[in-house]
Amino acid sequence: MYLRSMSAENYRSLRSIRMDLGPVNLFVGANGAGKSNLYRSLQLIKAAADGRFSHLIAQEGGIYSAFWSGGTKNHQKARIKLTAEIVDEDTGIIYNYAIETGFRIPAGAGFSHEAQIKAEELTIDTGRRPHMLMKRKGGHISVRDENGRMADYPEQAMTSETALYMLGDAGRYPEISTLRHMIGQWRFYHGFRSDAGSPLRRPCLAITAPMLEEDGANIAAVLATLAHTRQDTIDLDRAVYDAFSGAALSIPEPEEYASFGLVLPDFPQRIFQPRELSDGQIRFLALAAALLSYRRPRFIALNEPEASLHPDMLPALAGMIASASADSQVWVVTHSDALADAISERCGVRAKTVIRRDGATWIEGMTLTGRMDDEDD
Known part of the structure; x- marks a missing residue:
């Protein structure tokens, strides 16, 4: 599709x-330009x-x-x-x-x-x-x-x-x-709750999960499905390692409930539970589950995925987006020039700049037919 x-x-x-x-659609622009309305x-x-x-x-x-x-x-x-x-x-x-x-x-x-x-x-x-x-x-x-x-x-x-x-x-x-x-x-992922009551921080029922729900409530099942059903977490492990300076996920085989934790390089003997992770860490792991799931959605839309992420995590996020684009059409709205540049480099696409023209949302350089000026030749 x-x-x-x-x-x-x-x-x-x-x-x-x-x-x-196209396969990857990347949007940047000032606040109030209407990026989220397109989404x-x-x-x-x-x-x-x-x-x-x-x-x-x-x-x-x-x-x-x-x-x-x-x-x-x-x-x-x-x-x-x-x-x-x-x-x-x-x-x-x-x-x-x-x-x-x-x-x-x-x-x-x-x-x-x-x-x-x-x-x-x-x-x-x-x-x-x-x-x-x-x-x-x-x-x-x-x-x-x-x-x-x-x-x-x-x-x-x-x-x-x-x-x-x-x-x-x-x-x-x-x-x-x-x-x-x-x-x-x-699937549309418009941020994830990261407060103490967030579903991202709780175990979930152990049911094999091919893709992440939009609120992230089945994140533990998605990660467990990758680890124990597919038995392939190479992309996931690489993303976590790069984003958290050498960290690794711990994903025990589920019984009644699925769960996960994070092992940080400074504390190799301890598994940090989701309730202990920072907002940026838990949101990055939710994005990883969304983009690297067992069966990726045909269309994935991310609205400001950089929210709460440390700048050092953005290259790993761009890498996951590039990986997902092999199977899914991707739509990304971002305020971050650093993320936009990283996605452009990895996916070979140019960001579309969203502007206001005569009070209405428009794409800079786009013709009335919907094509970009540099695509008409």
């Missing part, structure tokens, strides 16, 4: 932006697949907080529109998914601050020509049946429900189920 392009309209500081994406727009695409689209906007403060504050022209509908073009590299199939959400109409169903899903479209291109697979307007859904005809779906969608989730869960539409599954594997 490969996210080839994305676009966003009227979402927070994203007035209207479209951009092509969040893709989180909303995943939320549409998970059935949590309206819930995620509600967590952000509701539709009034999420909508572009610059106003719209009289002939334009006041809607947030997000699109994603996704290529299944195994089959060559290209999926184009779009979702529009807006405000409740007077006396309409739903709640006043709730994001009301107005429209969805899913087209599919198998190499001949694109054709419509699903179209939703209001609560009405049309879907392509086994005979290739658009037919009414028997259920009306509520204003908070996405058709992508409903049909992807119905078992009758394999292409929609495939897309929903692919997007559902995306």
